[in-house]
Amino acid sequence: MCVRMIVEKIIPIAREAGKLMVRSGFDVMEKDTSANLVTSSDLAVQQFLVGRLAEILPDAGFFCEENDFGDLNHEYVWIIDPIDGTANYARGIDHCSVSIALAKGGEVIAGVVYSPWRNELFHAEKGSGAFLNGSPIKASDRPLKEGLFCTAMSTYRKEFAKICSDIIYDIYMRSNDVRRFGSAAIELCMVASGQIELFFEMRLQPWDYAAASLILAEAGGVSCGFDGCPMSLSNPSLTLAANNQENLSELLSTVRRHLPELPY
Numbered sequence: 001m002c003v004r005m006i007v008e009k010i011i012p013i014a015r016e017a018g019k020l021m022v023r024s025g026f027d028v029m030e031k032d033t034s035a036n037l038v039t040s041s042d043l044a045v046q047q048f049l050v051g052r053l054a055e056i057l058p059d060a061g062f063f064c065e066e067n068d069f070g071d072l073n074h075e076y077v078w079i080i081d082p083i084d085g086t087a088n089y090a091r092g093i094d095h096c097s098v099s100i101a102l103a104k105g106g107e108v109i110a111g112v113v114y115s116p117w118r119n120e121l122f123h124a125e126k127g128s129g130a131f132l133n134g135s136p137i138k139a140s141d142r143p144l145k146e147g148l149f150c151t152a153m154s155t156y157r158k159e160f161a162k163i164c165s166d167i168i169y170d171i172y173m174r175s176n177d178v179r180r181f182g183s184a185a186i187e188l189c190m191v192a193s194g195q196i197e198l199f200f201e202m203r204l205q206p207w208d209y210a211a212a213s214l215i216l217a218e219a220g221g222v223s224c225g226f227d228g229c230p231m232s233l234s235n236p237s238l239t240l241a242a243n244n245q246e247n248l249s250e251l252l253s254t255v256r257r258h259l260p261e262l263p264y
């Protein structure tokens with residue numbers, strides 16, 4: 001099956017998954033820290049996606065956030081965050097999304113990020129551009145000083161908060177302003193759609209950025225990890241993204257100035 005046909009099948013499945021992100025009546029549980037939540041909706045969305053996506057490619061593997069589900073030892077692997085922005089979701093804040101990537105041979109070839117409460121569906125197929133609700137999107141051409149910088153304070157590993165705040169301060173002083181929305185997948189898509197220009201998080205998981213990093217690249221944006229190479233699809237990664245290479249290089253050199261070595 002060609003990638004275009006696969007993407008056409010993922011999109012309605014993502015929209016159906018979004019219907020499971022009900023506004024009320026779900027349970028909220030803590031994971032390893034009190035800041036790290038999982039809801040019954042995260043589990044329901046993941047179970048639904050695993051069932052429906054397996055029908056598209058029966059031999060594909062899965063790598064999903066909840067319950068350490070899946071393994072990467074397959075030619076095709078679905079990399080899934082059932083709800084990115086669970087803390088927002090649990091409080092009724094609409095900045096939350098379903099993130100679905102398909103990797104082949106270790107490279108993402110299709111990505112869908114769907115934010116049901118905002119009715120925004122981003123998608124990309126490798127080599128074919130990026131789209132928001134079916135219309136093409138493009139990263140902006142704003143320079144650093146006009147850029148909006150989206151970031152976070154390392155919510156689940158608060159021992160990194162001081163270094164994050166130093167990096168954030170440094171970029172903030174040279175850019176337009178800072179935002180913290182709470183769904184990395186949507187934020188990377190917002191760089192792709194030209195709404196924001198810069199993104200930094202100290203430690204994200206592959207399911208946070210797999211789909212969105214393809215969407216960003218297809219929209220002309222760029223992203224990388226601490227080593228300046230693409231973020232890993234198997235391990236957590238520091239995550240930098242920007243509307244263009246010049247801003248990404250500036251972000252990377254700022255991070256390295258404050259952080260000579262990756263602390264994990």
Ligand code: IPD
Pocket residue numbers: 081083084085086087152155156181182183184185201203204208
């Ligand atoms: C989180 C969100 C958040 C980011 C965290 C992620 P989750 O994902 O993307 O914006 O700051 O680092 O873990 O836990 O809601 O799936």
Ligand code: CA
Pocket residue numbers: 081083084085207208
């Ligand atoms: Ca996530």
Ligand code: CA
Pocket residue numbers: 042065081082083084085086
């Ligand atoms: Ca999640």
